[in-house]
Each structure stands twice: as C-alpha cells, then as structure tokens.
Amino acid sequence: MDDRAVSLTEIVDGIAGYTGSAPSFRVPAWLPRLLAPYLAGMMSIPMPLSNVRAKAELGWRPKYPTISDGLSQMFPKAA
DSSP, X not given: OOOOOOOHHHHHHHHHHHHTOOOOXXXXXXXXXXXXXXXXXXXXXXXXXXXXXXXXXXXXXXXXXXXHHHHHHHHHHHO
C-alpha cells in the first residue's frame, strides 16, 4: 500500500497503459518557458499534497491505495 501523491504525468501514463494508447507526448521544458513564461512559472510551483490530516481527523482512507489499483477497477466498469 503506497498511498502516495502522483503526478499528472503518472495519471496520463497509467490511463494510456490501460487503454493501449501511445505514451503521453513530452514537451521540452524550455518550450513553455519560451512561449508562455507566466503559465510555465505557475505550472512549475511545487504543490505538495498530503492526506495525513484527513486520515487523522476524519478517519478517511483512500478507496484504492495505488493508482494502478484504481485504474484496474475503473476500466472494466467503463467498458
């Protein structure tokens, strides 16, 4: 049980893997800084998230402890 935050890239790559799609397209880091420096700056701000407080105060637990577990349950239902 890893119960960890995942990046948007990990989510997109996980979905691509389950659907048989091609891996996500990677944009070189310099390109957004060149074309949209303000947006690139906003996107590069780290936003660490934690569910520790929800677990401690509310007794919350994630339904699926890993992204792989969640995707494996989601795709058969969507088909």
